[in-house]
Amino acid sequence: MKKNILKINNLSITTKVNTNLYLVDSISFSVKEGKTTCIVGESGSGKSLTALSIIRLLSPQLKMSGEILFNNEDICKMSELEIRQKRGLDIAMIFQEPMTSLNPVLTIGYQIKEAITVHSDSPNNEINKKVEELLMLVGIPIERVNSYPDELSGGQRQRVMIAMAMSCNPNLLIADEPTTALDVTVQAQILKLLDDLKSKLNMSMLFITHDFGVVEDIADDVIVMFKGKIVERGVVNQVLKKPKHPYTKALLGCVPDALGKKQLTPIDYEKLDRAMQRI
Amino acid sequence: MKKLLQTNNLSKTYVQTQGFFSRVRTNIHALDSVSFSINQGTTMAVVGESGSGKSTLAKSLVRLVKLDKGSVKFNGIDLLSLEGEKLKSVRKDIQMIFQDPYASLNPRLNILQIMEEPLLIHNYLDIDARRKKIEDFIERVGLSVSDLKKYPHQFSGGQRQRIGIARALILEPKLVICDEPVSALDVSVQAQILKLLKDLQKEFGLTYLFITHDLRIVRHVADDVMVMRHGKLVEEGKTDIIFKNPKNQYTKDLIQSIPGLISKRN
Numbered sequence: 001m002k003k004n005i006l007k008i009n010n011l012s013i014t015t016k017v018n019t020n021l022y023l024v025d026s027i028s029f030s031v032k033e034g035k036t037t038c039i040v041g042e043s044g045s046g047k048s049l050t051a052l053s054i055i056r057l058l059s060p061q062l063k064m065s066g067e068i069l070f071n072n073e074d075i076c077k078m079s080e081l082e083i084r085q086k087r088g089l090d091i092a093m094i095f096q097e098p099m100t101s102l103n104p105v106l107t108i109g110y111q112i113k114e115a116i117t118v119h120s121d122s123p124n125n126e127i128n129k130k131v132e133e134l135l136m137l138v139g140i141p142i143e144r145v146n147s148y149p150d151e152l153s154g155g156q157r158q159r160v161m162i163a164m165a166m167s168c169n170p171n172l173l174i175a176d177e178p179t180t181a182l183d184v185t186v187q188a189q190i191l192k193l194l195d196d197l198k199s200k201l202n203m204s205m206l207f208i209t210h211d212f213g214v215v216e217d218i219a220d221d222v223i224v225m226f227k228g229k230i231v232e233r234g235v236v237n238q239v240l241k242k243p244k245h246p247y248t249k250a251l252l253g254c255v256p257d258a259l260g261k262k263q264l265t266p267i268d269y270e271k272l273d274r275a276m277q278r279i
Numbered sequence: 280m281k282k283l284l285q286t287n288n289l290s291k292t293y294v295q296t297q298g299f300f301s302r303v304r305t306n307i308h309a310l311d312s313v314s315f316s317i318n319q320g321t322t323m324a325v326v327g328e329s330g331s332g333k334s335t336l337a338k339s340l341v342r343l344v345k346l347d348k349g350s351v352k353f354n355g356i357d358l359l360s361l362e363g364e365k366l367k368s369v370r371k372d373i374q375m376i377f378q379d380p381y382a383s384l385n386p387r388l389n390i391l392q393i394m395e396e397p398l399l400i401h402n403y404l405d406i407d408a409r410r411k412k413i414e415d416f417i418e419r420v421g422l423s424v425s426d427l428k429k430y431p432h433q434f435s436g437g438q439r440q441r442i443g444i445a446r447a448l449i450l451e452p453k454l455v456i457c458d459e460p461v462s463a464l465d466v467s468v469q470a471q472i473l474k475l476l477k478d479l480q481k482e483f484g485l486t487y488l489f490i491t492h493d494l495r496i497v498r499h500v501a502d503d504v505m506v507m508r509h510g511k512l513v514e515e516g517k518t519d520i521i522f523k524n525p526k527n528q529y530t531k532d533l534i535q536s537i538p539g540l541i542s543k544r545n
Binding site: 210 | 328473474494498499535539
């Protein structure tokens with residue numbers, strides 16, 4: 001039995017204005033060490049809020065309650081200073097849109113270096129060496145170290161984001177739709193890269209996506225979210241092949257598959273409501 | 280089967296200049312001798328990565344991009360030589376559905392005005408007939424007549440895409456060019472829109488040129504598929520045949536990259 005690196009107990013997120021409006025409604029799950037857990041759901045299901053709450057980057061207008069245990073320490077109880085030391089060092093995050101997450105007026109080398117110097121006092125030449133290692137790790141030629149983000153393609157930018165996230169060998173990597181903005185071929189490369197890095201560095205991953213194809217490729221465990229609640233969870237094959245919850249079934253019916261000519265069935269929300277009430 | 284659209288050697292080169300005095304000039308071949316044809320009532324999918332020239336192709340067919348070379352025959356008419364009133368009358372027959380439903384609707388017009396605009400441009404002068412037509416189409420795409428008073432920001436992404444579809448179809452076009460119509464949408468909404476497009480095709484006998492980068496969708500909507508790369512057409516044929524037996528290495532790579540198909544690690 002693997003150890004849980006992240007354990008979330010009864011996490012709820014509401015707005016400060018209306019504390020009865022649950023954006024995330026008492027969810028509990030855990031991420032096992034060295035494994036990839038995927039959160040799947042439509043927009044508005046609360047998957048990104050869940051991710052942001054783990055590194056405490058929620059908007060100040062939102063209020064969260066519950067327990068987020070990372071290596072048995074409760075992130076919710078940490079001071080601002082403590083969580084800052086965790087961010088990047090122990091928990092790193094990759095965002096969806098690589099262009100908006102990189103600073104357009106700084107070279108990528110500088111930005112990767114910055115990620116390292118926040119958590120380390122090593123001398124300059126060691127850090128420069130580390131930057132080169134990281135670029136090599138994610139497959140960007142070292143000559144590009146002085147390039148600006150706009151000189152890189154979308155896939156390369158996402159690689160830079162991954163290099164920054166890897167800079168301090170985090171235990172947990174949160175990836176919020178890291179391949180949604182990319183072409184399929186590039187997406188396949190990035191997924192492979194993340195999976196390789198995960199095994200090489202013995203990292204755990206919390207991967208957020210709305211694409212069941214991506215889930216099939218990368219996940220060990222899957223969590224399906226709907227309207228702020230977890231409706232189904234389990235090992236990837238079980239959830240995708242033998243879904244139990246009516247919502248998971250309905251959502252899978254919407255996914256086009258590449259193998260055969262499966263009929264697409266849009267979700268019939270009235271039927272879904274009735275099915276969910278029976279549970 | 281009748282060919283609705285037939286193109287021959289479409290080419291378009293963009294010139295990129297670098298440096299203050301524009302000394303360095305690079306030619307980008309957005310379209311490089313692309314020839315294909317679409318049969319009436321079928322769906323032709325165009326796949327390729329960003330920068331492969333798919334959107335330039337779509338824009339050239341509605342004459343939003345001026346081609347350097349090539350000819351387009353639409354319904355027996357030479358499309359590229361048309362000017363003025365004649366061009367306008369053909370434009371009615373070729374409509375476009377855009378990728379981003381947030382950017383393609385004017386935020387200052389309500390839905391009635393948005394839907395009315397194409398009719399006004401094409402001189403549908405009778406107010407009652409116009410109103411009747413708008414009401415028919417808005418209901419056909421699954422919205423209600425009371426929605427006509429609302430503004431785009433009051434709708435969700437999927438609803439906006441429905442409005443975009445209603446606006447494109449209200450002139451009863453023959454060819455509809457769909458430029459990534461579902462890539463900005465959730466998978467559940469995507470299924471709804473794809474079904475809607477399919478139903479409308481049956482009802483109105485539409486012909487689609489369907490641009491997408493998602494091969495799983497191609498499999499579901501397209502009769503034929505063309506694969507583009509760097510402005511060139513690398514492979515073309517019946518969807519089933521291309522998926523089962525791709526000949527070109529690039530097509531093989533694309534099919535290999537479909538998420539969910541990559542052989543799972545250990």
